[in-house]
Amino acid sequence: MGTVGVARRDGSEQAPEQVAVTWCPSGAADRPESQVLGVRSGQDGQVVYLEQPVAAADVLGAVPAGIEPTRVLRFASHCVSACAHRRGNDCTLVERVQTLPAAREERSVPRCHLRSRCQWWQQAGVSACDRCPAVTTATFREDPLATLVADPATTPEQLNAWIAAAPDGPEAPEGRELPMRGSS
Numbered sequence: 001m002g003t004v005g006v007a008r009r010d011g012s013e014q015a016p017e018q019v020a021v022t023w024c025p026s027g028a029a030d031r032p033e034s035q036v037l038g039v040r041s042g043q044d045g046q047v048v049y050l051e052q053p054v055a056a057a058d059v060l061g062a063v064p065a066g067i068e069p070t071r072v073l074r075f076a077s078h079c080v081s082a083c084a085h086r087r088g089n090d091c092t093l094v095e096r097v098q099t100l101p102a103a104r105e106e107r108s109v110p111r112c113h114l115r116s117r118c119q120w121w122q123q124a125g126v127s128a129c130d131r132c133p134a135v136t137t138a139t140f141r142e143d144p145l146a147t148l149v150a151d152p153a154t155t156p157e158q159l160n161a162w163i164a165a166a167p168d169g170p171e172a173p174e175g176r177e178l179p180m181r182g183s184s
Ligand code: SF4
Pocket: 025, 037, 110, 112, 113, 114, 115, 116, 118, 119, 120, 121, 128, 129, 132, 133
């Protein structure tokens, strides 16, 4: 879990270690604290996680012009109260992600540098990590299921009903990406 300083009314700043901050694993690339979580690779676009965090600001300049950084990278940034997916201290996005079939078959969770401060891990544990590599932050394409998952108004019950009624059945099509963005 990360920490952050908070300004008091008298102008002083509360000690950083006194306020815990969790991080969104599908976060923004352009925040001061943004870090690269992983690289989307392979034909299926699954995320390969970095072992150590790298500041987003250090790599954004290397992304070729005309390519949206979230097409090739995943970013982590602070889980913020203003996010459309927040409900109290919870993230409703990961609740919807959990309704989808797991994207990986291995029994161990992916190794990633974010785990100790990850909002999804703290809220949903292994269930979130099972689906996390398939999440892509902002590469939207024509996919009604992904659109439903990304919509803060969608309930897990609605998702379950959609999946049960889907023409392809409850299994996710091979290589499906789950486009969704937190910290917006
Ligand atoms: S959900 Fe799991 S794999 Fe994804 S960033 Fe959080 S701890 Fe890492």
